Amino acid sequence: MQIEDIIAAPFIPLSVILRDHAERRGPAIAIADETARISWADLDTMLDRVAAALQREGVAANEPVAIAASNAVNTALAFLGALRAGAVAAPLTSTAAPATVLAMLADSGSRVLFLDSAMAAGLEGLPFPAQVQRIALDDSDVGVPFSKWIAPEGAKPEERLPRPEDPFNIIYSSGTTGTPKGIVQSHQMRHEYVRRGLGSGFDDDSATICSTPLYSNTTLVSFLPTLTAAGKVVLMKKFDARSFLELSERERVTHAMLVPVQYRRIMEHPDFDSFDLTSYRLKTCTSAPFPAWLKADVLKRWPGGLVEGYGLTEGGATTNLVAHKHPDKLHTVGQPSPGHxxxxxxxxxxxxxxxxxxxxxxxxxxxxxxxxxxxxxxxxxxxxxxxxxxxxxxxxxxxxxxxxxxxxxxxAKDMIISGGFNIYPTDLESELTRQSAVREAAVVGIPSDQWGETPLAVVVLADPAADPEAIRTEANRALGKTQRIARIEVVDELPRSPIGKVLKRELRDHFGGNPIAQTPVLSSDSKETNDA
CATH class of the missing domain: 2.30.38.10 (Luciferase; Domain 3)
Structure with missing residues (x-):
């Protein structure tokens, strides 16, 4: 099955595509992690064994199967095997608080949970539902060992091909705005994601690093197109800038989907320029604001193209900024994708x-x-x-x-309304990070007796000796009167979700407990300067 055929087809089930690739690609590596590798032929066999075992356990068509484990070959087998069984993959946010993971498990309605010992350690002592069977992907004693649970060699599942509208997966929202919700994505929706992604230079020789968790849509939008194109996926259990660079060089990586904080850490690595990254064709970014200066640095120093994608896990519309073609538009997230x-x-x-x-x-x-x-x-x-x-x-x-x-x-939820004026935190954050003493900044609205809300800046310093008050004064000189920052707090690092989103709700909760009652005066017209 050729890429052109997949792009042209209104719908082809993923399991059909993977089986076709296995027949053609045989011994070529399909998925690797830092300690294990599996060929295309063995991938197809293992997916049959996982699917047959799930059906043996009574898992019905369109029934959710939960997965809560770190990135590994076996984690990918659980995800893809559930689909081959005709079930719905329900990867849980394994880095969430244990009680939240159990809430997701209950919400999904899964009767089977694939997990590893790290996840099980967090759940210890909590009331685990007795009706849920635990399968230990790392063959530990936290459940039935995966190698003993799967169906025997040669096992074949009953073929249950999905309809386009059937659910493919349930992705749980990051929880940055409250209790995570289960986002149901259909097989048709996933096929459309893949068709769009295949135009980004994927083929048999492509190799993609996945350095964010498989429970994230950010990861799946590169993981699935790579496999659909018969390329190789390299899974990182935990992101580390040097390990990423070493893997990129060793595996001759062609594609990577990263979040902005990962780009920053990679570009700041002192040995970045010593690694051979000439195999890269395309790097993509999503999930959080990507500063224009960082995009420019990536374009200058890292071979291959750069595309920033903007959209929702829920869907809606997406935009793409092809940064290497539009270097004058780095302050934007691009134009709507075709048909969006x-x-x-x-x-x-x-x-x-x-x-x-x-x-x-x-x-x-x-x-x-x-x-x-x-x-x-x-x-x-x-x-x-x-x-x-x-x-x-x-x-x-x-x-x-x-x-x-x-x-x-x-x-919209982060917009600050102060004295009747709308203040966009990104404008203030951009002004703060123009200063060399500021490594990162996040601005949130906190209560103000005078204005209702007022901007508070939380910064990570690049220069530990820098004076926060001097940083605030310098930023406020460039900001409008209604935008001025009332206070600066310094932290070692900003709280982030596992895919790099700054958790502003945590900052508001931590720093916004007491309303600011008196306005710090910076100029004679301070009554008009919004708590500044």
């Missing part, structure tokens, strides 16, 4: 004209079925245009420039 429509609406749900700033809504062939078991939450995500077309709310504020490139202002 983005509109900007106001607080009352009215569509706004081109160039206006407002909430982003989008529609495309990539749209979730809904949140698992939460129809009311699903409806909250929807917006319908005058013709009745369904869009998903992105939860972000933005605008289009004169060339049709989308500029993100901020998350």
């Amino acid at each position: 429509v983005i509109k900007i609406i106001d607080e009352d749900g009215n569509e706004l004209p081109p160039g206006a700033t407002g909430e982003i809504v989008g529609r495309s062939p990539i749209m979730m079925n809904g949140y698992h078991g939460q129809p009311a939450k699903s409806r909250e995500m929807e917006w319908f245009d005058a013709d009745g077309n369904r869009y998903l709310r992105h939860g972000d504020v933005g605008r289009f420039d004169e060339d049709g490139f989308l500029i993100l202002m901020d998350r």
Whole structure:
């Protein structure tokens, strides 16, 4: 099966594609981690054995199968084997608090949980549901050892080919805005993701590093296209900049999907320029704001193209910034993908004209079925245009420039309303990080007796001797009167989700307990300067 055939087809089940590749690619490596490798032929055999074992356990078509484990070959086998069984892969956020993992498990309705000893250690002492069977992917004693559980060699599952609308996986939201929700993505939605990704230079010789967890959509949008193209996936259990560079050189990596904090750590590594990265064809980025200066550094020093993608795990619409073709647009997230429509609406749900700033809504062939078991939450995500077309709310504020490139202002929930003025934290963060003494910055709104809310900056210093008050003063000189920062707090590092999103809710909870009652005065017109 050729890539062109997959791109042209309205729908082909993933298991059919993988079996076809196995017949053609045989001994070539399909998936590797830092200690194990599996060929295409063995991958196909193992997926049959996992699928047959799941069916033996009574797992029905479209029944969720939970997975909570670190990146490894066996973790990938559990994910792909569940699909071959006709079930739904439900990878849980294994780095979440143990009680949250159990809540996800309960929400999914899974009767089978693949896990490893690290995950089991976190769950120890908690009330684990008796009806859920535990299978230890690392062959430890935290469940039935995987090597003993799988069906015997030569076993074949009953073929259960999915319909396009059937659920492919349940991805749990990161929980940065509260309790994680199960996002149900269909086989058709995944096929559309893959068709889009295959145009990025994937083929038999491609090799992709996956350095974020398999429970993340960020990972799956590179993991699945690589396998669909019959390439090789290299899984990292835990990201480390030097290990990433060593793997890239050793495995002759062609593709990588990274989040911005990973790019920063890689580019800051003192030995970066000593590694041979000439095998790279394309690097992609998503999940969090990607500073323009960092994009420029990647373009200058790292071979291969660079594309930033913007969108939601839930779907809606996506944009792509092909940075190596548009170096003058690094402050944007690019243009809508073909067949994707983005509109900007106001607080009352009215569509706004081109160039206006407002909430982003989008529609495309990539749209979730809904949140698992939460129809009311699903409806909250929807917006319908005058013709009745369904869009998903992105939860972000933005605008289009004169060339049709989308500029993100901020998350709607992170926007600060101070004295009646809208303040976008990204504007303040950009001003702070212009200063060489500031390595990273996050701005949140905290209570103010005078203005309702006021900006607080939390920074990581590049120069430990720098004066935070001097940094604040310098930033406020460049900011508008209504934008000025009331206070700066210094931390060793910003709290982040496992895929690199800054957890601003944690910053607000930690630093915003007591309202600022008195305004620090920086100028004679301070009454107009929004707590500055």
